[in-house]
Amino acid sequence: MQPQRCRPGTGFTALHLVQPVDGGVAQVVLDLVAAQVAAGFRVVVGCPRTGPLAGAAARRGAEIHAWQAGREPGPGLLREVRQAARLVGRVRPDLVHAHSAKAGLVGRLAVRGRVPTVFQPHAWSFEAVGGVTGRLARRWERWAVRWTDRVVCVSDAERRTGERAGIDAPWTVVRNGVDVGRFTPGDPATAGATGTAVGGAGTVTGTGAARAALPLLAGVPAGAPVVVCVGRLCRQKGQDILLRAWETVVRRLPQARLVLVGDGPDAAALRAAAPPSVLFAGAVPDTVPWYRAADLVVLPSRWEGMAVAPLEAMASGRTVVLSDVDGARESLPPGQERFCLTPPENPPALAAAVSTLLHDRPLREAIGRQGHQHVLSTYDVRQTAQAIADVYREVAAVPRPERREPIPQ
Numbered sequence: 500m501q502p503q504r505c506r507p508g509t510g511f512t513a514l515h516l517v518q519p520v521d522g523g524v525a526q527v528v529l530d531l532v533a534a535q536v537a538a539g540f541r542v543v544v545g546c547p548r549t550g551p552l553a554g555a556a557a558r559r560g561a562e563i564h565a566w567q568a569g570r571e572p573g574p575g576l577l578r579e580v581r582q583a584a585r586l587v588g589r590v591r592p593d594l595v596h597a598h599s600a601k602a603g604l605v606g607r608l609a610v611r612g613r614v615p616t617v618f619q620p621h622a623w624s625f626e627a628v629g630g631v632t633g634r635l636a637r638r639w640e641r642w643a644v645r646w647t648d649r650v651v652c653v654s655d656a657e658r659r660t661g662e663r664a665g666i667d668a669p670w671t672v673v674r675n676g677v678d679v680g681r682f683t684p685g686d687p688a689t690a691g692a693t694g695t696a697v698g699g700a701g702t703v704t705g706t707g708a709a710r711a712a713l714p715l716l717a718g719v720p721a722g723a724p725v726v727v728c729v730g731r732l733c734r735q736k737g738q739d740i741l742l743r744a745w746e747t748v749v750r751r752l753p754q755a756r757l758v759l760v761g762d763g764p765d766a767a768a769l770r771a772a773a774p775p776s777v778l779f780a781g782a783v784p785d786t787v788p789w790y791r792a793a794d795l796v797v798l799p800s801r802w803e804g805m806a807v808a809p810l811e812a813m814a815s816g817r818t819v820v821l822s823d824v825d826g827a828r829e830s831l832p833p834g835q836e837r838f839c840l841t842p843p844e845n846p847p848a849l850a851a852a853v854s855t856l857l858h859d860r861p862l863r864e865a866i867g868r869q870g871h872q873h874v875l876s877t878y879d880v881r882q883t884a885q886a887i888a889d890v891y892r893e894v895a896a897v898p899r900p901e902r903r904e905p906i907p908q
Contacts, residue, residue: 512541514592516583516602518568520550522731523807524599524621527675529555534884536560545586570601583609594891600624607646615894619651622804623660637664644668648894654805654826671890676880677810684816685791709791715778723754724857727793729786729808732763737799740846742772747850749776752857760789790815795856799849800824810878813870818863820852832873835866
């Protein structure tokens with residue numbers, strides 16, 4: 500295969516094999532689909548039809564092929580591998596791009612070096628589990644490198660985590676990006692029309708109009724600070740940690756409200772544990788209004804590669820508080836670490852950071868402005884899409900006979 504096959508208009512076919520089909524992984528895939536279709540590629544997405552990804556990718560110009568796969572490995576793994584192999588046979592892609600651990604497992608077992616293969620973990624699976632399962636996940640990733648032309652990490656920290664786990668891979672770091680035309684601070688004409696008082700510290704302008712458009716916030720007292728957490732309601736994203744920290748925050752700021760935006764397997768447990776000051780928005784079609792309605796955005800994850808939500812929040816001009824997991828430091832502008840990073844799974848530290856920023860409007864607004872400019876210059880999704888295209892060109896240029904392995908029958 501010659502490298503010129505991966506140029507716009509030449510019919511290069513990229514097959515994205517994806518599971519999960521929601522959250523940050525889905526958003527990354529959708530951004531890549533849009534950019535690659537615009538560049539003239541034939542873009543195919545293999546994913547479960549349940550969830551938002553399939554329909555959204557089709558609207559962006561991708562061909563959709565159903566690949567029925569669960570989020571976790573299980574008894575259906577062999578069936579999923581065979582289905583993925585048949586999909587590769589039908590599509591005949593020039594390159595397979597497997598997203599996240601499950602697609603990386605199935606895709607590489609199905610292809611085994613016959614087609615150029617890119618694996619993007621979007622956070623390592625072995626960070627989510629311990630014991631025997633974690634050791635098996637590490638061993639698999641070390642083994643599967645033989646069928647991986649390139650491992651794309653979304654942060655230097657994610658790459659270092661892989662190296663510490665003994666994964667000797669051909670690495671490229673391509674940081675996540677956001678659509679800076681979509682995620683903006685809002686309409687300047689409405690900024691300052693209404694405000695949100697935070698304790699006795701002053702007024703935050705530009706949130707009032709956004710809140711008025713969200714029925715869930717209709718009962719929030721005028722002037723109450725609003726904290727927003729956007730993410731799947733699951734152990735990884737750490738909303739349970741945030742709820743423990745929130746007890747301290749509301750003692751200091753009784754009118755404060757916390758909004759959890761998203762859905763997931765922990766939704767019922769979180770609702771049962773939440774006080775009345777916590778609101779649940781559920782899954783929403785568009786997160787933009789929620790960022791614009793927030794005084795502060797928090798993501799207390801237990802592990803990440805580089806989370807997309809904080810980048811979206813900063814693009815929207817909002818200050819973020821993050822747990823210090825992979826990608827968090829890299830996503831922030833230099834100098835913000837002491838205000839915006841907290842140790843993972845540390846509710847007292849998280850409560851202190853949130854309370855401090857809610858009380859200090861000038862600091863919060865200055866950090867928000869700096870974060871907005873940082874995303875514009877560093878995390879524009881167009882830069883991400885171009886870097887991935889460069890990876891495709893490099894990978895597609897490698898002669899296949901030297902790397903091909905037979906698939907046992």
